[in-house]
Amino acid sequence: MARRQSNLALVYQDLGDYEKARDLLEGALKALLQNFGELHPNVARRQSNLAVVYQDLGDYEKARDLLEGALKSALQNFGELHPNVARRQSNLALVYKDLGDYEKARDLLEGALKAICKTLENSILMWP
Numbered sequence: 001m002a003r004r005q006s007n008l009a010l011v012y013q014d015l016g017d018y019e020k021a022r023d024l025l026e027g028a029l030k031a032l033l034q035n036f037g038e039l040h041p042n043v044a045r046r047q048s049n050l051a052v053v054y055q056d057l058g059d060y061e062k063a064r065d066l067l068e069g070a071l072k073s074a075l076q077n078f079g080e081l082h083p084n085v086a087r088r089q090s091n092l093a094l095v096y097k098d099l100g101d102y103e104k105a106r107d108l109l110e111g112a113l114k115a116i117c118k119t120l121e122n123s124i125l126m127w128p
Helices: 002-014 018-036 041-057 060-078 083-098 102-126
Strands: none
Touching (some): 018 041, 083 102
């Protein structure tokens, strides 16, 4: 059910109905939190999706809080040099930029760049 709510929320988001998208994503997130706990990767994905809607609504503090939770989950589940961590860092950096905290945004983006460079380096080393 949470996946269906999330998919429908993304359609509402594309249609510009951010309040409806927010409500659906909050419901999906609540269900996932109850079933899996706060550090599950699916919870982090829903937190990220909901954070984007909050950005669209101009609620950057709420977006920041959700993305910090998603980043914490990604770090716990994948380690600091994983592409999912880089994605979460990049998304969070954009919110910090919107909040005017450019130093924090820079630091997060530098971490994301480091993770992606390491991933590419490891991929190249694995080529025959």
